[in-house]
Amino acid sequence: MTTHGAGDSVSRRTVLAGAGGAGAAVVLGGAAAQPARADGVTKLPIPGKTELTVLLTGDAGTGEDGQWAVADAARTVCARQGVDLAIGLGDNIYENGPESDTDDEFRTKFERPNTGIDVPWLMVLGNHDTSGIIPGSGGRPSRGDHEVAYHRHSARWYMPDRYYSVTVPHGAAEPVAEFFALDTTPLSSYVLQTDPEYYWDGPFARRQRAWLDASLAASRARWKFVFAHHPLRNNGTHRNAGEYEGITCGDYLSGKHVKKLYEEVVVGRAEFLLSGHDHTLQILDTADGHRGTQQIVCGAAAKTKGRAPEPTNKAFWEAYDTLGFMLLTINAHQVVVDAYTVDPATAAPTHAYRHTRTDRLPAVHRAPAATR
Template identity: 80%
Template sequence: MQAQGISRRRMLAGAGGVGTAVALGAFGVQATATAADGGPEKFPLPDKSELKVLVTGDAGTGEPEQYAVAAAARKLCEERGVDLAIGLGDNIYENGPEEDTDDEFTTKFEEPNKGIDVPWLMVLGNHDTSGIIPGSGGRPSRGDHEVAYHRHSARWYMPDRYYSVAVPERAPVAEFFGIDTTPLSSYVLQTDPEYQWDGPFARKQREWLASSLAASRARWKFVFAHHPLRNNGTHGNAGAYEGIECGDYLSGKHVKKLYEEVVCGKAEFLLGGHDHTLQILDTGADYRGTQQIVCGAAAKSKGKAAEPENKAFWEAYDTLGFMMLSIDADRVVTDAYTVAPETAAYEHAYRHTRTTRLAG
């Protein structure tokens, strides 16, 4: 999401929902196997304690690179098996869908991912919620179309703008908390009071996330969103995105505050995209054990920050790719794969194993 030459954040700096648990609908109604009356039957959430989870981000261009990465991921899933997939935002470039039946859902999600027939846990990115300026994140209401698309798709899973999924439901080995960080870090000021940094949406989401993390019985907790907290790519760390530390939106300082006050020390993993890179950062000793993973190279690639600040186990820049999480009660294994766009061939690049859980 980096503009060519001067970044969009630097250019603009001078110019100045109720969360849903897996068992509940938006109003506490028991979830069903169908997306809606007359809608397609949803691919079922897994009911097992050993999971394989595909992770991709910033995928929705509809270009050959997206199709190549999806083809490589599909081949790996056929070989290794897969139970869930996670999409880390920027699902529909450049400005998000015009309506919940927009044909871009077909060309930029359904067709590329055909054959990866599991629930795809999706969150919104800045390109999903834009208006006149592509990628600005300045029209959050457009994200409602992607929430509504949940009713129309077997694989697309976004019952609300923020929600949780515990697997298996009765004694979860993992719980995934999807949140919407785009109103907190747009490239323009938010004019809709609902989505301002201190508005009703931000307050409700924060309260929901804090209480949901505290109540979770899962052995492993994963918070996933579009914007990362820590990042060695060109966007930089939250609170100083693009090197900008002023303003309530451009800097991402409210994303940083949300993560540091609500997520750090409460979830073992924080998954983000936004930067078109692959990064497995350290296990977060300075962040109370919360480990950052960045996986935003499913259709585009982008280089490394001039002065990266974060310790990393492994990083890859200027390459396409995706990741796979293998989760059981004792460990989470993160495998990173790079992809050659010309051949859609994947290559295993790195494996990281985590066995340490947070207390509580």
């Protein structure tokens, strides 16, 4: 197992990146931006291909042995199978987020553990990335700006804004995939928000919702993936949105506004909702009650958590007491989800489950809410 010892000596393994040319684009607020140099760093290009493999991890950023074990296991699998993109589902920098966009924690908790997985990492913010005095509270959203700013300093880290979308490949009449990144922490923090910008009904929440609604309406992608830190459906101990931590009242801790956002804007319009937050691995069903939007929880990249006493969601596969990650293999015909568990002592990956989805949601290009 590769360990994180003193200094910067990290065993580097070859990764079959397979990233395409610079024809792909990051789409931010509806505007396309080509991969470019920033602060002397050349960004790794978003793949320009119609079949791709995406590494999925969440809640990784501890810098401790569990993160390194999962990263080593993922490196092994990606070197064998190839990888084109990676997605980080929040809680990227434990416990409270970085102090600045040059904080050394970016190196110790992202760059070094993921050495060799040299593809663009599409990142979103979690509650531990935006905290103040109370670790994990999510009560200081402005701290997330440091992670957005780090986009300029790293070849791999992709977070051009707190919410954004990426199409693969760019320029196609119907891209094979579009990924929509959200910041859900201002809607579900463990403490009341004190900055009016980030109130649950404040300017940020309104802008993000309007952008997501319009972007999903405009998308012609074959598969649509919305990804954010907080899940809609979840059999782990954090429970479902609207009843997080067993709380059903209040505007923040319960996550009722996350539930509202997902159910009113995402459900029935995106095939997949990808989330972390719960330190578990779950491939839930396509849920007739949620009009075919399938929830995947992948938050076991450094810690494990356990199962809710009375889980309420049907699942194809679940793992609650093991580290792990997933791979998504995407083409025009199907999305294959491969789940891997990881032995923390040896960093050995074990292929645990394969789920294949071929059914696409009906194309519904409705007018966004702001114009209806």
